[in-house]
Amino acid sequence: MKWLISNKGFLCILFAVFGVLPTFANSYLLYVSNLALLFIILAIGLNLLIGYAGQLAFANAAMFGIGAYAAALLQVRLGVPYWVALPAGGVIASLIGTLMAWPALRLSGIYLALATLAFAQFTLWLFMHWEDLTFGATGFAVPRLSFAPLPVTPEQGIYFLSWIITIGLTLFAWNLVRSRVGRAFVAMRDNEVAAASLGINLLRYKVFAFALSGFYAGIAGGLHCGLLNYVAPESFDLFQMVIHKSMVIVGGVGSVVGSVIGAALLVATLELLREFKSLQEIAFGAILLIFILFMPLGLVSFLKRVLPGWEEEVHLPDARTAPAVEAADELRPVGERSP
Amino acid sequence: MLGYLITSGLALGALYALVAIGIVIVFKSTGAINLAQGELFMLGGFFAFMFHVQMGYPYIPSLLLAVVASFFIGALTYQFAFRPLMKAGLVSVLLASIAVSFLLKGVARNIWGGVGDYIPFPPMITASAINLNGFIVLPQQLVAFGASIALMLLIVAYFKFTRSGKWLQAIADNVKAATLVGIRVGALHRLAFALGAASAGAAAVLMAPLTLLYPDIGFNLFIKAFAAAVLGGLHSIAGAVIGGLIVGLVEALVAGYVGSKFQDVSAFVVIMLVLVFIPRGIMGGKAMRKV
Numbered sequence: 009m010k011w012l013i014s015n016k017g018f019l020c021i022l023f024a025v026f027g028v029l030p031t032f033a034n035s036y037l038l039y040v041s042n043l044a045l046l047f048i049i050l051a052i053g054l055n056l057l058i059g060y061a062g063q064l065a066f067a068n069a070a071m072f073g074i075g076a077y078a079a080a081l082l083q084v085r086l087g088v089p090y091w092v093a094l095p096a097g098g099v100i101a102s103l104i105g106t107l108m109a110w111p112a113l114r115l116s117g118i119y120l121a122l123a124t125l126a127f128a129q130f131t132l133w134l135f136m137h138w139e140d141l142t143f144g145a146t147g148f149a150v151p152r153l154s155f156a157p158l159p160v161t162p163e164q165g166i167y168f169l170s171w172i173i174t175i176g177l178t179l180f181a182w183n184l185v186r187s188r189v190g191r192a193f194v195a196m197r198d199n200e201v202a203a204a205s206l207g208i209n210l211l212r213y214k215v216f217a218f219a220l221s222g223f224y225a226g227i228a229g230g231l232h233c234g235l236l237n238y239v240a241p242e243s244f245d246l247f248q249m250v251i252h253k254s255m256v257i258v259g260g261v262g263s264v265v266g267s268v269i270g271a272a273l274l275v276a277t278l279e280l281l282r283e284f285k286s287l288q289e290i291a292f293g294a295i296l297l298i299f300i301l302f303m304p305l306g307l308v309s310f311l312k313r314v315l316p317g318w319e320e321e322v323h324l325p326d327a328r329t330a331p332a333v334e335a336a337d338e339l340r341p342v343g344e345r346s347p
Numbered sequence: 348m349l350g351y352l353i354t355s356g357l358a359l360g361a362l363y364a365l366v367a368i369g370i371v372i373v374f375k376s377t378g379a380i381n382l383a384q385g386e387l388f389m390l391g392g393f394f395a396f397m398f399h400v401q402m403g404y405p406y407i408p409s410l411l412l413a414v415v416a417s418f419f420i421g422a423l424t425y426q427f428a429f430r431p432l433m434k435a436g437l438v439s440v441l442l443a444s445i446a447v448s449f450l451l452k453g454v455a456r457n458i459w460g461g462v463g464d465y466i467p468f469p470p471m472i473t474a475s476a477i478n479l480n481g482f483i484v485l486p487q488q489l490v491a492f493g494a495s496i497a498l499m500l501l502i503v504a505y506f507k508f509t510r511s512g513k514w515l516q517a518i519a520d521n522v523k524a525a526t527l528v529g530i531r532v533g534a535l536h537r538l539a540f541a542l543g544a545a546s547a548g549a550a551a552v553l554m555a556p557l558t559l560l561y562p563d564i565g566f567n568l569f570i571k572a573f574a575a576a577v578l579g580g581l582h583s584i585a586g587a588v589i590g591g592l593i594v595g596l597v598e599a600l601v602a603g604y605v606g607s608k609f610q611d612v613s614a615f616v617v618i619m620l621v622l623v624f625i626p627r628g629i630m631g632g633k634a635m636r637k638v
Contacts, residue, residue, distance in 0.1 A: 064438055111623045118380050118441050119622055122573060126618035129570060133615065137608045246566055250449055253442065286562075289453030296446035300439055301431055 014317035015265045019182075022268065023175055030164050038167055042235055044275040045170040046228045051255040051267035052181045053224025059262035060185055061217035062197025063112050064121045067105075068252045070128035071222045073135060073244030075101040075229025077142060080150045080239040085141075090153055090234060097230035098223045105222020109215040116200075128249065135241035147240025150233050166234045173231065177224060181264050184220075193217060194262075247289065251278065254296045260306030269307055351483045352603040353596065358488035358557075360595020361495040365550035366572035367579070367587035368502060369543035374581050375519040376539035377433065379440040383424060383448035384547050385569030389562060390451060391417040391548025392555045393459050396468055410552040414545050420451075421544020425537045433536060448565065456562040468555035491553040498549055499588055502542075506584070515539060567611065571598075574614040577621050580628025590628070 029041050054068045079097030082088040088096070111123045136145045155165035184190050192213050195203035204210050233239050251274065259270025277295070281288045299306065312318045366388055373381045381387075394416045398409030428447050432439040460466065470487050477484045506512040517525040518535050526532055558564075575594045579586020594614060602610040621628060 064441075111619070115622060115626070118437055119626065121438075121441055122380065122577075123619055123622040126570065126574075126615045126622075129566075130612065130615040130619070133612055247449070250445060253445070257442070286453045286456035289449045289456065291453075293446045293448070293450030293453060297428055297443055297450065300443050300446065301428070304435070304439065 013315050015311075017317070019178070019265060019268065022272070023171075023178075026171055026174075030167055035163060038163055039235070040275065040279050042163075042167045042170050043279075044272050045167075045174040046231050046235070047251075047255060047271040047275050048174050048268050049177050049224050049228040049231075050252050051259065051271040052178060052264055053221045053228070054252050055256045055259075055261065055264065055267045056181060056185070056193070056224070057217050057221035059256060059260075059267075060190060060193040060197065061213065062193070063214065063217060064117060065108060065112070065218070065221075066121050066125040066249055066253075067108060067128040067131070068221070068225050069244045069246070069248035070131035071101045071105055071225035072229045072232070072248065072252075073131060073241070074104055074222075075226025076233045076239050076244070077135060077229070078226070079230035080148070080233040081141065083150055084148065094227065094230035094234065097233075098226035101226025101229065102219045102223035105218040105220075105225075106215055108222075109211075109218040112214050112218065113211065128246070132241055132245055135244065142241075145241055147238060150237050150239060152237050153234050166231065170231050170235070173227060177227070178264065178268065181224075185264060189213070189216070247292075250292055250296065254292050254299075257296060257299050257304075258306055260308030261304075263306065263308040266306050266308035273307075348603065352599045354484050355488060356596040356599025357592060358485075358492045358595070359599065360575075360592040361492045361499075361588075362550045362554045362591075363568075363571050363575045363594050364588045364591025365495050365498060365553075366547050366568060367575035367591045368499065368584055369546040369550075370572055370576040371579070371581060371584055371587045372502075372515070372546070373539050373543040374576070376515050377440075377536045379429065379433075379437050380444070380573075381429075381540065381543060382441060382444040382569065383451060383565075384543060384572065385565030385567070386448040386451040386455070387417055387421060387424075387544040387565075388547040388551045388568050389455060389560070389565035390420060391544075391551030392468070392560045392564070393455055393466075394548065395552040395555055396459070396466060396560055400469070413552050414548045417548025417551075418541045418545040421547075422537050422541040424451075424544070425540035429540065430533065430537070433533075448569075452562050452565060459560075459562065465559040465561045467559055470556040487556055491557060494553050495550065498546070499584070502546065503584060511535070511538060570618070571614040574617040574621075577618055578628055582628075586628055 026041060026045065030038060033041065050068065050072060053071075057063050057065055057068075075097040077097075078100040079090070079093040082093040082096055083090060108124060108127065112120055115123055135142050142148075153162050153166060155162065158165065160168065185193070192203065192208045195206065195208055196210060196213055200210060232243070255270035255274050256267055257270070258274060259268065260266025274292075274295070277291060278288060281291055303309065308318075366384060369387075370380065370384055373379060373384075391413050394413035395410055398404045398412045399406060402409075404412070424447050428443045429440050432443055477486060477489070506516060514525070514530050514535055515538065517528075517530055518532055522532060571594055572591070575590035576587050578590035578593060579588070594617060597613045597617070598610050601613050
């Protein structure tokens with residue numbers, strides 16, 4: 009019984025529910041659940057980068073878009089089958105994510121945030137204006153998937169595919185953060201100089217964190233294109249980025265289970281307000297603000313307090329007790345930070 | 348062609364510079380980047396629209412009212428969203444400012460229209476274009492340019508000659524020393540955020556007649572103003588002005604000679620290149636060290 013209310017039990021139950029859902033759900037519920045699975049991937053990928061590796065990047069929506077565009081364009085332009093285009097989209101997003109590690113080696117904190125924000129807007133601009141490649145602002149349709157030998161409709165097929173991939177990527181992240189790599193990420197996040205002095209290769213781990221996060225977002229993008237059979241630039245704008253950030257913060261920065269919870273809850277919120285764009289913006293702005301102000305460690309910190317079986321093995325970054333020196337350090341010109 | 352591009356680039360650049368000055372004022376005195384600056388700009392424009400078109404006040408008073416309203420919105424956002432986070436770290440403030448920007452955008456969309464509603468704003472003067480030795484100038488651009496230069500001088504004078512301006516300089520220079528001599532740092536942070544919002548609002552009321560108003564205008568403008576501020580080194584008002592004029596000129600020239608769809612790219616490219624290669628900006632020769 010105790011196991012059931014632990015974080016492991018919670019994950020198992022949640023994914024089991026997601027697994028049996030297609031037997032009774034109507035097509036709308038199936039679509040929303042599929043969306044929730046995609047956002048779980050996105051939130052975990054972003055959390056690995058900002059929560060564990062401590063790199064405040066703002067380009068997750070752009071990576072999501074790059075994955076979707078890569079998978080869709082490979083199919084439409086080159087006739088590549090979806091089964092190849094999906095992983096290829098992940099790899100392409102991962103490679104472009106790797107490029108972003110380059111400014112991250114020189115910038116940190118708000119400077120990195122704004123450089124990646126500019127990069128994300130640049131990507132969005134490319135989606136809209138590089139018409140020869142991307143079909144421009146109106147987007148384009150992608151051929152419907154067929155799961156021919158299997159006895160499932162395309163909707164169920166993409167759902168189960170997303171379900172399997174989400175479980176796989178969640179387990180991978182779950183184990184990764186408990187491994188040598190995850191500990192190196194956390195060490196790097198807490199203090200780069202101390203981490204480097206312990207023999208952690210900052211270059212390698214930063215590049216790996218960006219590549220991994222890009223891969224998660226890229227795979228989610230490929231699944232998104234398979235789910236909607238349509239790709240358009242406005243799915244990958246700044247609001248999308250705010251959605252991802254809110255999921256990570258609502259769930260809990262530096263917690264894989266937290267990202268799962270945050271993604272599931274916020275997809276539901278998003279769908280409830282689907283008709284009203286202005287209400288979506290107000291709701292997500294308010295949710296993000298309320299959590300930053302009053303519960304900066306997210307829902308996980310609350311669950312950890314009330315559920316005795318809940319174990320979070322990785323220390324959460326405590327925004328409240330961040331040393332003042334570090335804050336002052338941010339103010340200095342980038343070249344002159346104190347060690 | 349070139350003459351027109353230069354004048355329109357400078358007119359636009361002066362407005363970017365005004366928003367950039369807002370970013371610099373906030374950054375210098377608090378160390379935070381306010382991502383909602385663009386939305387404060389957007390609100391300033393809509394306030395002017397509300398006072399002038401919807402409520403029918405005369406032109407100049409409604410512009411002044413819009414700037415005053417922006418000032419108070421800036422103070423309010425600080426009071427409710429940023430003040431509790433100033434000690435928690437600047438990254439939290441940055442995230443909170445994104446949240447605020449979406450809140451403001453959603454509210455504005457609710458009040459003044461949905462996606463794709465572009466609201467025209469009546470021009471200040473309806474005179475036809477002037478030809479100065481081959482430089483074709485729209486009077487509206489001239490007014491915007493002149494007014495923004497005047498406002499910049501006003502801001503510089505404020506920092507030089509008033510007590511609160513000097514206090515703001517003091518907390519930018521050394522927060523601990525300023526606290527020790529009894530300067531109320533919290534109140535000044537609020538003032539900095541309010542002044543930043545007011546300069547964004549002023550830019551908006553000057554720019555509104557040149558362009559259309561829509562709820563999504565803010566972020567694009569923030570990116571351009573941030574490019575200007577970061578080009579100027581984020582620490583100096585003079586740098587922000589020069590950065591703004593450069594960004595405006597580059598944009599106009601790119602739009603004229605490369606193609607209008609490339610206009611918006613120049614700002615992104617400037618930010619990425621400057622942050623990575625010359626993070627202190629073109630005016631950052633002597634590094635300002637903060638304690």
